[in-house]
Amino acid sequence: MKLGIDLSRHYYPRSFLRLVLFSFGAVALPLALAFVNVAVLVEKMSDQSQSAVGQAAQAARASRLLMEQSTALERVVRQYLVLEDLDLMDDYERVRKRFKATTSELSLLPLDEPQLRELNRTIDKEQALYELLLPRSLPRPAERRSLIEGYMELTDLARGVLDVSNALTDREIENLRTTAARAQDILWLHLLATVPLGVLISVAVTVFIARPVRQLDQAIRRLGSGEFSSGIRISGPADLEYLGARLEWLRQRLVALEQQKQLFMRHVSHELKTPLTALREGSALLSEGTAGSLTPAQHEIVDILKEKSAHLQNLIEDLLNYQQAQQSIARLDLGTTRVDDLVRRVLDDHRLAISSRAIRTDVQLEPLAISADAGKLRVIVDNLLSNAVKYSPDGGTISLALRRDGDKMQFEVGDSGPGIPREQRERVFDWFFRGERGEGKVRGTGLGLAIAREFVLAHRGNITVSDNGARGARFCVSLPVQPSGTA
Structure with a gap:
């Protein structure tokens, strides 16, 4: 037992609030880690994509500029060959300087192999053409055609660089789309992995939290049903264990009070029965004339003594029956009945009492076997039938009906007595409640119906009362054919 307590204190937090906070953290932690991981991954992919797209855009811009500068070089060379003005070579140098700056800018970018190859071909081509112009003398007609064709080819090479750059830009945009799709797939994978994990942790945490609460609930239910035999021990946070210890103290106090009550009932019944027996025997001797003949008035007094002593004995026996019923309510000895x-x-x-009052019986019983405590079921039937005989007038009718309704047994007992007022039907099953039926000439002890109800509830059934047609009361007992457990 100590081992269990030590383990519970080792695994459970000190308080229920800490347990709830710990449980919330355990459930939220995997989700938080997953979202942080995804956020970091998405941010990393975003930075990479932004850098790649920025470089592609820069390469495209420089390629367009290179294309424009190649076209400008070709235009200056054409003007130089047509106008034969050596001053145009100064313009060529200025354009060529910008051309070289652009090619240098492009070469510093992380170009792929096709781009770098096209760029080098363009640089080499321009350098070769420039060397043909270095003498700063007008070339011959054949050389002029070669120069024009060379610069046209240079423009085509620059256009090729631009085309490769545009293709690179398109490729980076496609890579960006692919990266976004991959990030989305990774997010879904994280969710698919994290959500089941979170559900499993939630279930485990729920069980972890619910265990001490369930133990408390079961302990309170046992106390409420009068089951004091088993001790109460709660495994959980310290505050719930303390509450369990207080319930155990309450259980022990209830056990002590129950023992005191039983002892009191035994003593009271014994102390009452001894003088009551003497009183009944004395009144019987007086009635028989043992002490001498009695006058009619004396006979009347003796009859009153006999009647009241018999009534008092019945009350004492009812108290003892009540005590026995209270002790046996929660215990069922189930068997096929x-x-x-x-x-x-x-x-x-009850046939003798029924015949002596000329009461008719209407019996409609279907063959039916159920799983029940035969002794308690007999008490239920006996108390209901006794109640019907007691309140039915001479020459009246008592109806008994038994049938099966699905997985329930329905047993009905009806009488032709004065009936039960509607305002008393909720209380007629209370302990020691004795309502007025009709003119109030018949009074019960208030135990028979209460005991019947407790035994019905122990079988997980229910009992109700209603009007029996135009006159009388009808009690209906519904019990499961196969009860799922005991109360």
């Missing part, structure tokens, strides 16, 4: 045979045996026990 033929209810129709049991009802017939109880009816036979």
